[in-house]
Amino acid sequence: MRVAGRLAAEVLEMIAAHVRPGVTTGELDALCHRHIVEVQQAIPAPLHYRGFPKSICTSVNHVVCHGIPGATPLRSGDIVNIDITVIKDGFHGDTSAMFLVGQPSQLAKRLSQVTREALYVGIAMVHPGVRLGDIGHAIQTYAEERGYTVVQEYCGHGIGRAFHEEPQVLHYGLPGTGAVLMPGMCITIEPMLNAGKRHVKLLADGWTVVTKDRSLSAQWEHTILVTETGADILTLRTGETPP
Ligand code: MF3
Ligand code: CO
Ligand code: CO
Secondary structure, eight states, rough: HHHHHHHHHHHEEEEEEEETOOOHHHHHHHHHHHIIIISSEEETTTTTTTGOOOEEEEEEEEEEEEEOOOOOBTTOEEEEEEEEEETTEEEEEEEEEEEEEEOHHHHHHHHHHHHHHHHHHHHHTOSOOOOOHHHHHHHHHHHHHHHOEEEEOOEEEESSSSSEEEEEEOOSTTTTTOOOOOOEEEEEEOOOOEOOOOOOEEEETSSEEETTTTTEEEEEEEEEEEEEEEEEEEETTTTOOOO
């Protein structure tokens, strides 16, 4: 899991310099695919997963998650989530980050920043004995106090030999409820925050999830190992420090 996590993080490190106005999300997909397969000798988990057609997810502006890379160029002012999952030696590493293209609005920058902070509020709570409802509640409270809403239809998950395992890691909830974390468990935390209402809809392609009111949405994700004393972030990028 440590190896898979490092490789997933390394794909985000590699792609960062390519996320610029004019590049298409399809080109970003091709670069990531080639890096994962040829350099890392790993497998891009999304490709053909339940019929998903590409190797990464690219979710631009009001796309909440599971955006399909394609021919549309990124424009200055866009915000895009790039979600990478690799399989190495049978184990999965899953991580995503927001990228600011050119000069986004203050709102877009703040939404992205607060969403990353919300991820870290969750990570800071990970230790043996904590309940998932405690984590979800903390993330939801952090987001709502800052004027954002939390998407409820999609969540984090256990991860290991399978992409999506139990437990479901909700980004909302009630303290004192839900599964208890134990040393050795691996989970993802991946909050999706909207600038408008929390409601989402699925587009006709069967994958792309957008905000119903077309408000901006942001997401950040890490794969986390529960240790005896706390948490290890398996997908930490080189030079990444908590917000
Ligand atoms: N990487 C996403 C997650 O964080 C799942 C993408 S499923 C796909 O769980 F099929 F769209 F790739
Ligand atoms: Co995930
Ligand atoms: Co992911």
